[in-house]
Amino acid sequence: MHVTHLIIGAGPTGLGAGWRLHELGARDFLLLEREAHAGGLSASFTDDAGFTWDLGGHVVFSHYDYFDRLLDSLLGEDQLWHERIARVRMADGWVPYPFQNNIRHLPPDLAWRCVEGLLPGRRPEGRPESFQDWMLAVFGQGVADLFMLPYNFKVWATPAARMSWQWIGERVSVVDLERVVKNIVLQQNDVSWGPNNKFRFPLHGGTGEIYRRLARRIEDRIRYQTPVVALDATTRTVRTADGQQITYDHLLSTAPLDLLVRQWLAEAPPALVEAATLLEHNGVVVSGIGTDSPRVDPTCWMYFPEANCPFYRLTNFHNYSPNNVPAPGCRGLMCETSFSAHKPEQLEAVTAAAEQGLRNVRMLDPDAGVRTRWEAVLPYGYPVPTLGRDRALAAIQPWLEAREIYSRGRFGGWRYEVANMDHSLMQGVEWADRMLQSTPEKTYTIPEC
Structure with missing residues (x-):
């Protein structure tokens, strides 16, 4: 079997790509999904007791008009809007999020530790080498010790000294000493930071309902329970677990990039395999x-x-x-x-x-x-933004793209900073635009070393 556009994975990126191809009039495409359902890491399930669960704490917010319009068309009136209320548990009490802006809720000795670390001359200067260095330079020793270091280790399951800091952007609220002191003295909360301050959620079915509805629009182009086991970049052939061989002109893979390079790719160059060993995840x-x-x-x-x-x-x-x-x-x-x-x-x-x-x-x-x-x-x-990640991507991605293999999505692209749900879906949309209209991608770019 041959298709013009082959897509591995029916998560947000793969479905976004398939739907955009369909919108632009392309019909010769196919999605291969290893599971029996769509949605990837954004799927949802209802257990035998009637409780619905997501695969993690997803909230739907957006940086894109296209994504917003698509959600409105999928959900219509079946969606709810929320204002974020988030808190941090510490010292047997609650601190409003972001922690660093609301330390007035801490016991006085802990609040002082935070302020003391922010005083002039207390924070390291110079360009940080790691995420740990960045935290100490930006937040000071007190905030770092109480919250940033232990929390981030619990999230990433990776020492912060092994992680880069260039990925941060809008992901982490930075701190301002004047703002902190003002909040303490005036006894005011400071909780509006961040792009997810307001978010929407499906009325029924959890986050996965979005992708169930999107998948139904292109159902005849999706093959479920069809895991990929091998990829030959020279002959542009994908082999599935049940023995099917599918050739393609252009391939979008949303599978984990390390898996693609180290397990699927036939005769992968040693340098490519070595680069893939730099990709870490939790x-x-x-x-x-x-x-x-x-x-x-x-x-x-x-x-x-x-x-x-x-x-x-x-x-x-x-x-x-x-x-x-x-x-x-x-x-x-x-x-x-x-x-x-x-x-x-x-x-x-x-x-x-x-x-x-x-x-x-x-x-x-x-x-x-x-x-x-x-x-x-x-x-x-989560794909962990380690110190070696960008070097790995700069080696792997150009090699793949020279062979019409495009690796995108949370783990296909391995760039956490553009791995929100909206980012992920738009990576698929922009890939389809690039394939059919030669439009440059904006969301996913390949880091240069």
Whole structure:
């Protein structure tokens, strides 16, 4: 079988590409999806108890008019809008997010540690070499020790000294001493920072409903339960697990880039394989704890830098849509715990530890009953922006593109800074525009070393 445009993966990037090809009148394309469902890491599931869960704490916000219009056409009236309420758990209390702007909520001794680290002459100067250096230079020792360093290790499962800092952009709120002191003296909260201050969410079906509806528009071009096992760049042939061989003119891969290079690619040059070893990622266990123990708590999500629970983030998923739980008064508590070689976890015990952690941080009362426990283990959670990442991408991506192989998406592109849901879908859209209209891509660019 031969197709002009072959797409590996029916997550946001692959579906965005397929839909845009369809919009532009192309029909000779095919999506191969290893799972029995669309959505990739943005899929959602409803368990036997009637609780709906996402594969992590997704919120839908956008940098693109195209993405906004597409969502409106997919969801119509079946969507809800929320204003973000986020908090950080510390010292047996809550600090509004962003932490560094709201340290007045800390005990006085901890608040002073934060301010002291921000005073003139207390922060390192000069160009930082790593994410850890950047945190100390920007936030000072106090904020770094209390929040930034422990929280980021819990998220990335990677020491900050191994990570670059150039990816940060709008991902991390920086700090201003005058602003911090003003908030303390005037006793005011400062919570409006960030692109996700307002977000939307599907009324039914979790985040995955977006991609179920989009997939239905091009259903005849998707083959589910069809994992790819090999790729020959010379003959432009993909082989699937069931023995199919599909040739193509142009290939979009949204599979993990390290997997593509190190396992699928026939006769990959040694330099390419060596470059792929520089690509690091963590894994994430998503633990859903459903309870019918009611509590009034408008918080959307919470961050946990301390060691009294294994998860780095907890989402009040019942607050996103009343249809995420089976009945009024139920709560869906969705916990995320990372793991890696730098931060090993006993995967079979993570959800039990998360449940105990909920009790430790008083999000679950000691006598509260649990109605359901749901779990998803994601071997690929976040692509980690390590010090060697850009060097790897600069070696791998041009080689692939010279052979009409385009690797995009959260793990296909391996660039966390453009791996939001909107970024990921638009990477597929812009790839389709490039293929059919020779329009340069804007969202995904290949770093130069």
